[in-house]
Amino acid sequence: MPEGRFKEGIAGERLEASQYSENFSDLHPPLDHHEALVESDRCYFCYDAPCMQACPTSIDIPLFIRQISTGNPIGSAKTIFDQNILGGMCARVCPTETLCEEVCVREVAEGKPVQIGRLQRYATDIAMAQDKQFYQRAEPTGRKIAVVGAGPAGLAAAHRLARHGHAVTILEARPKAGGLNEYGIAAYKSTDDFAQAEVDYVTAIGGIDIEYGRALGDNVHLADLISTYDAVFLGMGLGGVNALRAEGEDAEGVGAAVDFISVLRQADDLSALPVGRRVVVIGGGMTAIDAAVQSRLLGAEEVTICYRRGKEHMNASEFEQDLAASKGVTIRHWMQPTRVVVDAGGKAAGIELEYTALQDGKLVGLGQTVTFPADQVFKAIGQTFVGDALNGSGPAIELEGGRIRVDEEGRTSLGKVWAGGDCIFGGDDLTVSAVAQGRDAAESIHRALTANGRA
Amino acid sequence: MADIRNNFVGIKSPNPFWLASAPPTDKAYNVVRAFKAGWGGVVWKTLGEEGPPVVNVNGPRYGAIWGADRRLLGLNNIELITDRDLQTNLREIKQVKMDWPDRAMVVSLMVPCEEQAWKAILPLVEETGADGIELNFGCPHGMSERGMGAAVGQVPEYIEMVVRWCKQNTRMPVITKLTPNITDIRKPARAALAGGTDAVSLINTINSITAVNLDSFAPEPTIDGKGTHGGYCGPAVKPIAMNMVAEIARDPETAGLPISAIGGITTWRDAAEFMALGAGNAQVCTAAMTYGFKIVEEMIAGLSDWMDEKGHRSLDDIIGRATPNVTDWQYLNLNYVAKARIDQDACIKCGRCHIACEDTSHQAITNMVDGVRHFEVIEAECVGCNLCVNVCPVENCITMEPLAAGVMDERTGKPVSPVYANWTEHPNNPAAKVAAE
Ligand SMILES: Cc1cc2nc3c(=O)[nH]c(=O)nc-3n(C[C@H](O)[C@H](O)[C@H](O)COP(=O)(O)OP(=O)(O)OC[C@H]3O[C@@H](n4cnc5c(N)ncnc54)[C@H](O)[C@@H]3O)c2cc1C
Ligand SMILES: Cc1cc2nc3c(=O)[nH]c(=O)nc-3n(C[C@H](O)[C@H](O)[C@H](O)COP(=O)(O)O)c2cc1C
Ligand code: SF4
Numbered sequence: 001m002p003e004g005r006f007k008e009g010i011a012g013e014r015l016e017a018s019q020y021s022e023n024f025s026d027l028h029p030p031l032d033h034h035e036a037l038v039e040s041d042r043c044y045f046c047y048d049a050p051c052m053q054a055c056p057t058s059i060d061i062p063l064f065i066r067q068i069s070t071g072n073p074i075g076s077a078k079t080i081f082d083q084n085i086l087g088g089m090c091a092r093v094c095p096t097e098t099l100c101e102e103v104c105v106r107e108v109a110e111g112k113p114v115q116i117g118r119l120q121r122y123a124t125d126i127a128m129a130q131d132k133q134f135y136q137r138a139e140p141t142g143r144k145i146a147v148v149g150a151g152p153a154g155l156a157a158a159h160r161l162a163r164h165g166h167a168v169t170i171l172e173a174r175p176k177a178g179g180l181n182e183y184g185i186a187a188y189k190s191t192d193d194f195a196q197a198e199v200d201y202v203t204a205i206g207g208i209d210i211e212y213g214r215a216l217g218d219n220v221h222l223a224d225l226i227s228t229y230d231a232v233f234l235g236m237g238l239g240g241v242n243a244l245r246a247e248g249e250d251a252e253g254v255g256a257a258v259d260f261i262s263v264l265r266q267a268d269d270l271s272a273l274p275v276g277r278r279v280v281v282i283g284g285g286m287t288a289i290d291a292a293v294q295s296r297l298l299g300a301e302e303v304t305i306c307y308r309r310g311k312e313h314m315n316a317s318e319f320e321q322d323l324a325a326s327k328g329v330t331i332r333h334w335m336q337p338t339r340v341v342v343d344a345g346g347k348a349a350g351i352e353l354e355y356t357a358l359q360d361g362k363l364v365g366l367g368q369t370v371t372f373p374a375d376q377v378f379k380a381i382g383q384t385f386v387g388d389a390l391n392g393s394g395p396a397i398e399l400e401g402g403r404i405r406v407d408e409e410g411r412t413s414l415g416k417v418w419a420g421g422d423c424i425f426g427g428d429d430l431t432v433s434a435v436a437q438g439r440d441a442a443e444s445i446h447r448a449l450t451a452n453g454r455a
Numbered sequence: 456m457a458d459i460r461n462n463f464v465g466i467k468s469p470n471p472f473w474l475a476s477a478p479p480t481d482k483a484y485n486v487v488r489a490f491k492a493g494w495g496g497v498v499w500k501t502l503g504e505e506g507p508p509v510v511n512v513n514g515p516r517y518g519a520i521w522g523a524d525r526r527l528l529g530l531n532n533i534e535l536i537t538d539r540d541l542q543t544n545l546r547e548i549k550q551v552k553m554d555w556p557d558r559a560m561v562v563s564l565m566v567p568c569e570e571q572a573w574k575a576i577l578p579l580v581e582e583t584g585a586d587g588i589e590l591n592f593g594c595p596h597g598m599s600e601r602g603m604g605a606a607v608g609q610v611p612e613y614i615e616m617v618v619r620w621c622k623q624n625t626r627m628p629v630i631t632k633l634t635p636n637i638t639d640i641r642k643p644a645r646a647a648l649a650g651g652t653d654a655v656s657l658i659n660t661i662n663s664i665t666a667v668n669l670d671s672f673a674p675e676p677t678i679d680g681k682g683t684h685g686g687y688c689g690p691a692v693k694p695i696a697m698n699m700v701a702e703i704a705r706d707p708e709t710a711g712l713p714i715s716a717i718g719g720i721t722t723w724r725d726a727a728e729f730m731a732l733g734a735g736n737a738q739v740c741t742a743a744m745t746y747g748f749k750i751v752e753e754m755i756a757g758l759s760d761w762m763d764e765k766g767h768r769s770l771d772d773i774i775g776r777a778t779p780n781v782t783d784w785q786y787l788n789l790n791y792v793a794k795a796r797i798d799q800d801a802c803i804k805c806g807r808c809h810i811a812c813e814d815t816s817h818q819a820i821t822n823m824v825d826g827v828r829h830f831e832v833i834e835a836e837c838v839g840c841n842l843c844v845n846v847c848p849v850e851n852c853i854t855m856e857p858l859a860a861g862v863m864d865e866r867t868g869k870p871v872s873p874v875y876a877n878w879t880e881h882p883n884n885p886a887a888k889v890a891a892e
Contacts (some may be wrong), residue, residue, distance in 0.1 A: 034525075037524075037525075038524050041523040041524065044805045044807060044848050045807070046804075046805040046806050046807065047805070047806030047809055047810035047822065048806055048822060048828075049806075050804065050828070105804055105805040106803070108803045108804065109803040109848075109849065
């Protein structure tokens with residue numbers, strides 16, 4: 001019997017050693033050759049295809065699927081990468097059930113969409129396995145651009161800028177590139193160190209220099225970047241997390257879901273990773289689901305997601321909710337945390353929640369509470385943009401809703417500064433949207449730099 | 456229960472489904488399995504004259520094309536007639552016929568174009584107790600280069616001559632199997648009739664190359680770097696075969712000549728269609744080679760269930776029922792007007808009808824109405840061509856609706872005429888004007 005199976009509190013080795021690799025294997029295994037042909041044949045090659053309109057990066061989906069069906073997966077990959085250089089990761093992490101596949105006419109017709117995500121993975125896997133590089137850098141323009149953050153937004157921007165011949169320096173606070181692809185996405189969506197393989201694939205175009213351990217607001221300052229570079233792209237994501245505003249929040253065993261996942265994603269030995277015997281996750285989005293599911297996969301006996309509104313209000317898609325349920329996670333609705341129950345040693349022992357309801361369109365507490373035992377509590381109630389990194393060292397960038405305000409081209413209120421990804425206001429916090437915004441901002445930068453007649 | 460017993464030129468079988476002369480009928484082993492599975496009859500794999508048998512290639516014999524999920528749509532082969540010894544075949548034919556007296560046993564033959572050769576083989580076949588012979592004038596490869604098969608089938612005079620020899624030298628019914636590798640199928644059919652044939656069967660396979668290997672630049676199937684044209688068969692050839700059957704059935708010179716239909720027959724429905732066009736029964740090769748003999752169960756049940764449902768009591772009730780409705784283009788009613796109509800509830804909004812009509816036809820289907828994705832026929836532009844119906848992935852979503860007489864055709868701005876009028880009388884037809892003057 002595994003040593004940690006019945007241990008109270010937070011402990012590792014709750015499962016047989018062999019169980020971990022099985023639990024964290026590919027959520028959607030790759031399609032084999034025949035499966036890909038059969039699936040690609042299901043595509044109707046729609047006119048003005050709804051799937052293409054639903055894709056934030058507007059990949060020409062009917063075309064890439066047709067290329068798979070005609071035995072040209074390499075050409076198919078190029079069709080994908082033309083629009084989305086992180087098409088490999090998106091194929092794995094996009095909630096396709098609420099994007100392209102939701103509007104697939106076969107979903108409408110028979111409730112069974114063409115598996116666009118898996119086909120996209122099929123084509124991109126083949127091209128990346130051969131390290132097939134489709135783009136060459138244009139003649140160097142002599143323009144230098146700083147990109148802050150090597151997440152999906154930053155990488156997409158950097159690649160597009162490099163293609164146009166600009167010299168890109170990415171300043172990345174962490175020791176690895178990839179952003180949440182590396183530190184946030186659920187482990188079973190990005191297996192075999194795919195995030196790093198993709199970073200290598202994207203940067204292989206050349207002209208992209210990544211400096212690690214360089215954090216804006218700490219050892220890099222915006223004013224300096226503006227004066228040293230011809231343009232700056234901010235793709236720094238969301239650095240903070242919302243507080244529970246509940247008593248006992250600082251107890252041992254209470255933490256941010258994103259931190260837990262980040263540790264998990266970097267762990268060499270998952271069996272050594274401690275997890276509570278009873279885990280409660282507060283929140284209703286993708287992060288809550290990921291933290292809950294991965295807690296179960298690590299061997300937590302009881303995992304409960306508590307969300308303050310109803311099922312239909314959850315940000316996590318129905319597919320994600322079903323996934324959690326299938327892994328043995330319980331989802332409770334209409335309750336919000338009021339107090340973490342702390343034991344004598346200062347450790348979390350439970351959580352008290354108050355029942356809620358909607359009254360006149362407003363969420364209200366009903367006064368009644370329930371307490372669940374929990375030795376680990378994860379906060380997954382949203383991340384926040386850390387604005388401190390931006391300002392103070394130079395002129396202020398305008399924010400909106402706590403994030404950077406940009407126009408439709410990704411321009412901030414500050415000349416020479418663009419932004420995209422999770423750090424901007426009005427986005428939808430998806431990898432694919434970050435890629436689209438990074439790419440489009442790069443085009444805007446390129447236009448601005450060349451329109452000046454200097455390049 | 457519908458009676459699906461078949462009597463084809465006096466050859467009786469419990470159902471109209473025969474296996475065509477091909478690998479499925481090359482040996483007693485296969486044929487017995489086929490009879491056990493329920494096939495009504497077989498045409499034994501073509502026999503050649505006494506002596507050392509032909510040899511086949513020892514590499515691939517087949518090429519193919521596929522549809523979705525690798526469904527076989529067309530097969531091509533470069534096989535020859537039987538490569539087994541004549542006496543062995545005859546012995547087996549005799550034994551099988553003896554063991555299965557209620558099944559049709561027809562023997563396919565191909566010997567050199569000399570009377571002596573036919574005179575020699577016919578008594579040997581007769582001695583087996585077989586019900587009839589089929590003359591293979593169709594094989595398009597290998598045998599034709601030796602002056603047999605299609606080499607005879609493409610020259611009507613030879614057909615007539617060989618058929619006559621056979622009729623003079625045997626009491627068995629003669630079925631003449633035609634090659635489709637000819638411009639006008641009526642010519643060989645007329646020749647066979649002139650020679651006294653009891654029936655024709657068609658089609659044999661069509662000259663074809665199914666694929667070219669783009670690494671070796673050789674046609675498939677490739678034998679040591681080279682390939683050759685093979686005979687094409689399977690579902691893909693059915694439309695060609697159906698037209699040829701109909702042409703013979705409605706040709707005044709050959710009307711009434713019994714036809715055994717062959718070419719792409721895969722389901723009961725295919726067989727029923729051929730019979731409606733005038734065929735007396737149906738022969739199958741590729742479908743059996745693709746799925747095995749069990750498919751005949753579906754064919755038997757499907758045909759008789761359909762006949763029950765429609766109240767057809769015997770095969771005679773359906774044979775030739777569609778023949779009178781096959782006509783020449785010039786006799787089609789030009790005053791008949793139909794318009795496409797899209798069932799909005801069934802529409803899945805793929806837009807294929809729109810782009811097909813917009814790019815390649817008559818700009819008669821919308822894609823956007825009031826800013827909403829919406830596909831609807833613009834009657835004033837629709838010529839009723841049916842293209843949208845054919846490209847729509849949803850069955851019965853788009854239908855062609857005839858306009859009743861008197862209703863305004865928005866495209867021409869004229870009411871639909873109740874009168875039948877064809878091209879022969881049309882004012883734009885110069886020949887019509889001449890006739891009128
Ligand atoms: C747990 C979790 C699961 C998710 N699952 C999915 C999913 O399945 N599918 C999906 O589509 N989306 C998912 N998302 C959302 C998705 O990961 C993000 O929308 C996406 O990563 C945003 O990209 P970005 O480039 O804007 O930011 P990030 O990916 O956050 O990258 C920002 C980068 O900037 C760096 N950085 C931050 N501050 C500084 C600084 N001051 N100086 C220098 N560098 C800095 C960071 O280290 C990081 O590398 C998930 C998010 C989370 C948290
Ligand atoms: C491998 C193969 C071998 C064939 N050999 C013969 C033959 O020896 N004699 C013959 O008359 N037809 C031969 N045929 C033609 C078939 O009998 C039949 O006419 C043709 O395949 C069309 O029918 P189908 O579409 O049902 O296959 C052969 C067909 C195939 C596929
Ligand atoms: S029938 Fe032909 S012309 Fe009419 S809408 Fe359909 S495709 Fe267009």
